[in-house]
Amino acid sequence: MKKLIVACLIAASAAEAHAVCTGPGAEATATTVQQLRDAGREDQRIALRGHIVKSIGDEKYQFADSTGELPVKIDHKRWPAAQPVNQTGTIELTGEYDKEIVGASKAKVYDIKVVQ
Template identity: 60%
Template structure:
């Protein structure tokens, strides 16, 4: 039992070090809607920059950049507090691409940031 506790304590710093990596590959680079629709993988981390042009209902919105449009799912708790966002606001969305074989593919948004 003592060996197991010691092993866990030794492994803990290594786990924390991975979570703080900031080198190449740590952050996804900005992707265009066209790139995502043409070659995106299911569960791929994405960063999109553009505008939320329309609310489709509930948590679903239409997002557009200069290359196209895609549906995004934004839970109400993800909206930045005290920052209104309109269809003319430039935003950066970070999330995960949910690629569907049948139906509508979309981005599940984890973070919204207004770009000034």
């Protein structure tokens, strides 16, 4: 019985370790590519509106808005089902900014919405 209780406590502790912060400051900041390049912070939550310019391989794409272009990483599971996305379609991306000290910074995309 003691082993069962200990196992339950360990499982409960592990579940708490994967909690997600949803309080103040956790929401994505609407921004532009230029604002990210000028003042973006590592792991900053972002929301971008623009379009995909091209695929650059291995789940990486070139995203563009009216202020510039930024590489983005989009896992194949994140693409909206039954909604094609092309170079002329407007989309909204939410995710995190991955600021690099050396090399090109990029965005990790967690959600994509097709804008009509």
